[in-house]
Amino acid sequence: MARVHLNRRSFLTLAAGAMSATTGAVVLGRTGRPGGSRPLHAAETTIRSSVGGFLDLDLIAEETPASIPGGPAQVLTYNGLLPGPLLELNAGDAVRIRLLNRLDRTTNLHYHGLHVPPGGNADNVFLSVAPGATQIYEFTIPANHPAGTFYYHPHHHGTVADQVFGGLGGVLIVRGALDRIPEVQAAEEQVLFLKDLPTQANASPTGMGMGMGMGMGMMLGREGAVLTVNGQLNPALSIPAGGLLRLRIVNGSNARFWRLALEGHSLHLIATDGGAIEAPVELEELLLAPGQRAEVLVRGEQRGGRYRLLNLPYARGAGGMMGGMGRGMGMGRGMGMGMGMGRGRMGSGSEQQAPVPIATLNYVGSVTPLPLPERLLTVEPLPAPVRNRRFVLNHGMAPGMGMVFLINDRAYEHGRTDTSVLLGDTEDWDVVNTGVMDHPFHVHINPFQVISRNGTPEPYRAWKDVVLVPPGETVRIRTRFDDFAGRTVYHCHILDHEELGMMGTLQIEA
Amino acid sequence: MADGPVNNLSGDVLLSAYRSSTCGCCKGWLEHLKAAGFRVADNVVEDLVAIKRTHRVPVDLSSCHTATVAGYVIEGHVPASAIRSLLRQRPAVAGLAVPGMPLGSPGMESALRGEAYTVFSFTGDGDVRSFQQFGA
Numbered sequence: 001m002a003r004v005h006l007n008r009r010s011f012l013t014l015a016a017g018a019m020s021a022t023t024g025a026v027v028l029g030r031t032g033r034p035g036g037s038r039p040l041h042a043a044e045t046t047i048r049s050s051v052g053g054f055l056d057l058d059l060i061a062e063e064t065p066a067s068i069p070g071g072p073a074q075v076l077t078y079n080g081l082l083p084g085p086l087l088e089l090n091a092g093d094a095v096r097i098r099l100l101n102r103l104d105r106t107t108n109l110h111y112h113g114l115h116v117p118p119g120g121n122a123d124n125v126f127l128s129v130a131p132g133a134t135q136i137y138e139f140t141i142p143a144n145h146p147a148g149t150f151y152y153h154p155h156h157h158g159t160v161a162d163q164v165f166g167g168l169g170g171v172l173i174v175r176g177a178l179d180r181i182p183e184v185q186a187a188e189e190q191v192l193f194l195k196d197l198p199t200q201a202n203a204s205p206t207g208m209g210m211g212m213g214m215g216m217g218m219m220l221g222r223e224g225a226v227l228t229v230n231g232q233l234n235p236a237l238s239i240p241a242g243g244l245l246r247l248r249i250v251n252g253s254n255a256r257f258w259r260l261a262l263e264g265h266s267l268h269l270i271a272t273d274g275g276a277i278e279a280p281v282e283l284e285e286l287l288l289a290p291g292q293r294a295e296v297l298v299r300g301e302q303r304g305g306r307y308r309l310l311n312l313p314y315a316r317g318a319g320g321m322m323g324g325m326g327r328g329m330g331m332g333r334g335m336g337m338g339m340g341m342g343r344g345r346m347g348s349g350s351e352q353q354a355p356v357p358i359a360t361l362n363y364v365g366s367v368t369p370l371p372l373p374e375r376l377l378t379v380e381p382l383p384a385p386v387r388n389r390r391f392v393l394n395h396g397m398a399p400g401m402g403m404v405f406l407i408n409d410r411a412y413e414h415g416r417t418d419t420s421v422l423l424g425d426t427e428d429w430d431v432v433n434t435g436v437m438d439h440p441f442h443v444h445i446n447p448f449q450v451i452s453r454n455g456t457p458e459p460y461r462a463w464k465d466v467v468l469v470p471p472g473e474t475v476r477i478r479t480r481f482d483d484f485a486g487r488t489v490y491h492c493h494i495l496d497h498e499e500l501g502m503m504g505t506l507q508i509e510a
Numbered sequence: 511m512a513d514g515p516v517n518n519l520s521g522d523v524l525l526s527a528y529r530s531s532t533c534g535c536c537k538g539w540l541e542h543l544k545a546a547g548f549r550v551a552d553n554v555v556e557d558l559v560a561i562k563r564t565h566r567v568p569v570d571l572s573s574c575h576t577a578t579v580a581g582y583v584i585e586g587h588v589p590a591s592a593i594r595s596l597l598r599q600r601p602a603v604a605g606l607a608v609p610g611m612p613l614g615s616p617g618m619e620s621a622l623r624g625e626a627y628t629v630f631s632f633t634g635d636g637d638v639r640s641f642q643q644f645g646a
Contacts, residue, residue, distance in 0.1 A: 217625040219611045219618070397534040402619035403611075411622075500613075500622055 046081060049088040055095050059084060059109070061154070061168060062102040069233060071197045071226040075167035076103065082231040083193040083252060084152070084170025091176045092143040098136050101129045107163060109137060110155035110444070111172065112291060113273055113465050115145055118445045118488035118508070125155040125444065125489055142483065146275030146463065147176030149191075149248040149293045157412065157503070161495035165222055165254035167197065173248065178276040178295075183373040187244035187297060190237055192359070194249065194288070196224035196256045218496035219403065220316065220437060221255025227311055229359045237309070237359050241366035245298040246270075251288040255494045257438070259314045261285040262298060262361065263307040268372055271295035274447035274463025276377040281460065285312060289440035291466045291493035297372060300363065308357040316438040317471045379461040382449060382478045385428040389419065393469060393492065393502065394435040404501040405492065411501030412491075418504035419490075426480040433469040439497065441475070442466045443506070444488040448479035466493050485510035523597065525584070526551040528561045529575040536575040539587050539617030546590030548579075568632050571607035582606065587615035592629045592642050603631040606641055614645045 048057050064077040078084030089095065101107050108127045116122050122139035129135040153169040154160050171191050178184060229235050239245040247267075251258050260267070261284060268280040273293050286294055395405040404411040410418070421427060428451065431441045447463040453475050469475045491503035525543060529536035531554045540550050555561060561576050565583045573586025580597055583605030596606055607630050608615055614624030624645050631641040 217610065217612050217627070218623060219613060397538065401621045403535070403613060404620070404622065500620070 047086045047088060050090060050093040050095075053090070053093050055087060055089055055093055056097075057085065057087075058098045058100060060100045060102055061107050061163075063166075066167075068197065068226060068228060068231065070199055071228070072200055075197065076163055077167055078170055081170075082167045082228075083195065083250075084168070086170065086191060087152070087172040089141055089172065089174050091141055091145040091147065091174055094138075094140045096136065096138050098134060099129055100134050101131055103163070104131050105159045105162075106130050106156050107154045107159060107168075108135065108156045109152055111137075111139075111150065111152050112442075112444075113148065113150040113293070113447070114139075114172070114174075115142060115445060115447065115483070116140070117484045117486060119484075119486035123445065123488070125157075126487070128156060141174060145174055145176070147174050147178040148271055148273070148275035149173055149250060149295055151250050151252065151291065151293060153252065157414065158499065161218070161222070161254055161499045164252070164495050165198075165224070167195070169193070169195070169250075169252040171248070171250050177377055178271060181373050181376060183244065183371060184246060184270065184297070184376075186370050187246035188239065189246045189248070191230065192247055192249045193230050193252050194256075194258045194358075195228045195231070195252045196254075197226040197228060198222075198224040199226055218500060221494040221496040223253070223256040227356055227358050229309075234357055235359050237361045238364040239298060239300040239361055241300045241302070241304060241363050242369035243300040243367045244370045244372070245300065245361075247296050247298065248293070249286070249288060249296070250293045251290050253290050255290060255316075255496055257287060257289050257314045257316060259285055259287045259312040260358075261310050261312055261355075263310065264302055264305075265298050265307060265361070267296040267298065269294060269296050270373070270376055272462040273465045276379070277460060277462045278377065278379050279375055279460075280372055287314065287468070289438070289466055289468045289493060290495065291440060291442050292464075292468075298361070299370075299372065300366075302363065304363040306363075307361045309359040309361060310355040311352070311358050312355050313352050317436055379449070379463065381461060382480055383426050385426045385478060387421075387425065388428045388430065390430045390432060391441070391490075391504075392432045392434055393439045393441070394433070395437075395497075395500075395502075401501075405497045407490075407502055407504045410504070412498075412503040412505075416505065417487075417507045420507040420509060421481050423481050423483075423485045423508055423510045426478065429477050429479070430474050431467070431469050431477065432474045433471050436471050438468060438470050438494075439502065440466050440468050440493040441477075441490065442493040443477075443479065443490040445484060445486075445508075446479050446481055448477040451476040451478050481508045484508065522549070523579060524549045524551060525577050525579040525593075526553060527575055527577040528553045528555050528558060530554065530556075530558060533574050535587070535611060535617040537617070538619070539575065542616035543590050543593075546594075548590065548593075566604060566634055567607065568636060568638060571609045571630055571632060571638065573607065573609055573611060585609075587611060587617050588629055589616050589644060592644075595642065596631075601631060602633070603637075604634045606631055612645070 059078045063074050064080050066075040075082050106128050108129050110125050111123045116139040121137050150172040152172050154163040267283045267286050270280050392408050398404045433439055447465050450458045454473050467475050485508050488506050489503055491498040525548045567585045577584040585607035587608045588606050611618050612625045612627035613620040626645045628640050629642040630638050632638045
């Protein structure tokens with residue numbers, strides 16, 4: 001049944017045309033000239049669905065001329081696409097991806113959010129794929145893997161921030177029980193891959209100076225002023241009056257937080273990073289830190305018209321930077337120095353001061369009114385933890401190192417084991433931010449549930465793999481190291497901070 | 511090489527810096543200036559915003575410390591060599607600024623990465639221009 005559904009959706013999407021945002025990728029001309037778009041790629045290459053339980057494809061990482069108005073002349077792409085091809089799988093499918101590195105720096109691939117082995121040629125972030133080299137990735141999505149919206153992107157320490165900021169990334173959908181809930185199945189489906197790109201003047205995808213110019217750099221995390229959705233500026237989305245639109249939203253930015261609101265409509269959250277929640281949660285706005293995903297339903301409850309999807313301003317806590325540099329003044333957002341001064345170009349060089357429309361929702365046709373689902377899927381509570389650990393996030397000037405970002409006072413060091421756990425154990429981790437900037441904390445391979453924030457219990461259970469830890473907060477997460485022994489990492493998903501040391505290794509012992 | 515102005519470029523020049531007590535990279539910048547021969551008055555203040563406002567530092571160019579030298583305003587991690595150029599050229603500007611905290615600038619040294627950055631000049635009526643480029 002799921003297979004038929006897949007094929008039908010793919011057909012409809014392709015029939016809608018190559019430039020439809022539904023495909024999840026804008027087509028960029030590989031030989032196109034700046035200012036002129038010349039699609040070379042057929043639309044069929046933008047969605048790659050598994051066939052007979054198997055997905056096999058090549059991903060070519062390369063620099064590609066782009067034609068996004070105001071954006072950089074060159075972006076980094078997979079197969080000439082930004083975002084890369086949309087990968088569509090079912091739980092239980094086998095995956096074989098051949099990564100060809102046509103960049104001038106080392107890269108690799110991370111399958112963000114997937115519960116697959118961390119070693120070998122599966123989700124192994126320690127692999128290095130040199131320029132000109134090829135790496136074959138092979139793994140099987142477990143048969144009981146949750147359905148959800150996942151994210152593939154490079155993860156080679158030393159180049160990951162530049163490559164993600166330069167454009168690399170794509171969406172990976174796993175289909176399953178969530179997709180078979182009748183109301184969800186009846187919804188129109190749309191992927192939104194959120195990506196900020198530097199303006200042409202500041203751009204040099206492979207250069208270290210990218211995003212600087214008048215602006216701020218890696219210290220706070222580079223943001224670009226050009227806000228794209230599926231590689232496009234203000235793409236059109238459509239909803240039938242009375243119908244439901246399911247948005248699968250991925251924050252594919254290096255450092256930008258996206259705070260979304262849709263004019264005239266609530267967002268009904270149905271899934272977080274790791275898949276379905278138990279019942280829809282109505283939101284007026286949705287905040288996504290880098291690496292986070294969400295699925296929401298929009299009800300076509302207006303009679304018609306056009307509504308703007310807005311990205312609202314968000315301050316990532318830099319206001320305290322000037323007063324609290326380095327050692328804990330404990331200043332959070334809106335405290336201390338006052339945001340006006342602190343958030344000039346201190347922020348990013350592209351600090352957003354007002355809502356920016358990033359897409360437009362149009363009413364097209366009408367259908368018999370569809371209800372929201374009342375229940376979704378069970379989110380099993382994890383058992384009581386056997387251990388509690390503490391991870392303190394901050395930055396500072398370290399002797400001999402200069403400015404570094406730290407977890408438990410240590411900067412990332414390749415080969416050192418920072419945290420060793422036992423396969424099958426459930427643990428609680430208290431993640432504490434004693435600094436002055438927001439840090440989204442990401443753990444690979446196993447999802448977690450947020451238990452509490454500063455001691456306040458989380459209102460509902462959800463599977464996540466990135467949690468925002470604002471300055472002065474302690475977030476308690478609970479996770480179980482299931483199924484796969486091996487070595488992986490946790491880190492701040494402001495990838496500039498990861499590059500500057502805010503990452504640790506996690507050894508899962510059988 | 512004109513003799514007069516050159517003499518003003520070393521120990522004779524007093525730079526008054528304003529910073530918060532906790533700023534590690536501000537101290538690093540002051541050490542860099544001292545090593546380059548500047549005489550430094552280090553003022554630890556509570557309200558940096560007021561200092562920046564008084565000296566009419568454009569908000570867009572702000573960083574974590576503000577200083578004055580020979581009638582010019584110096585904002586952020588401006589290298590000593592750029593300040594020397596300023597004092598040698600004596601342009602009709604209010605001062606120089608390095609916005610933010612670029613890695614690799616004086617006081618923001620990093621063993622991990624360096625970034626290109628621009629020293630901007632600014633005038634009292636908000637004219638901002640590139641003065642010098644550094645790094646990467």
